[in-house]
Amino acid sequence: MAPSDDRERTLEWVERVATFCGEAWGLAPITGRVLGWLLICTPAEQSAGEIADAIGASRASMTSNLRLLTSIGLVRRRTRPGERTTYYRIEDDAFEKVVRQRLASFAAFGEIAEEGLELGGEDEERIRRIRSAQRSIALLTQRVR
CATH class of the missing domain: 1.20.5 (Single alpha-helices involved in coiled-coils or other helix-helix interfaces)
Known part of the structure; x- marks a missing residue:
């Protein structure tokens, strides 16, 4: 399978997660996309900018959505020594x-x-x-x- 096909399948799966999260849990589609992306992305830790670029969202929309996912315990945020960037990841036992x-x-x-x-x-x-x-x-x- 060509890399573009793999990326397309990945984004389709992320969209399925977003649809499920909206219908079953009442989350905004962008929140579901962030969750879906963090479940499947490599590397597992991503910055808000990387997530936004991957799912085609504005960086401004990342703040409130990542804050929500962090507050309910699905996503953990961390910084790395010597860096100002904050990274996000799904906790292994989040669900x-x-x-x-x-x-x-x-x-x-x-x-x-x-x-x-x-x-x-x-x-x-x-x-x-x-x-x-x-x-x-x-x-x-x-x-x-």
Whole structure:
């Protein structure tokens, strides 16, 4: 396969990641492209400029998107001694960390739902809705243990 074909296939895959991230997670397409690129790029650490050039984005758009991906724990930023450039990479265990954080937040909501049962009083419809949320949360959290 010619290098241009390989690059085209890579960018098509990055676009598929972007589409998934938008549809499933509500992320902006550019955020999904950054994530997709960082999952597949070589070298694994890239500057904002390198990422922008690779995915055809403006360098200005990189700041907020990289900040978002860093804040949710998918991307790590670092500098190298003697350089002013910041580099970004996907952490090896990034998705595991994010999944565990999300599960912990579901578990915390489960505790809030328990309090909601007390507010439900004798209203069966309210209780049914809260119990449904509790069952779903329990199902998610039990599968991971």
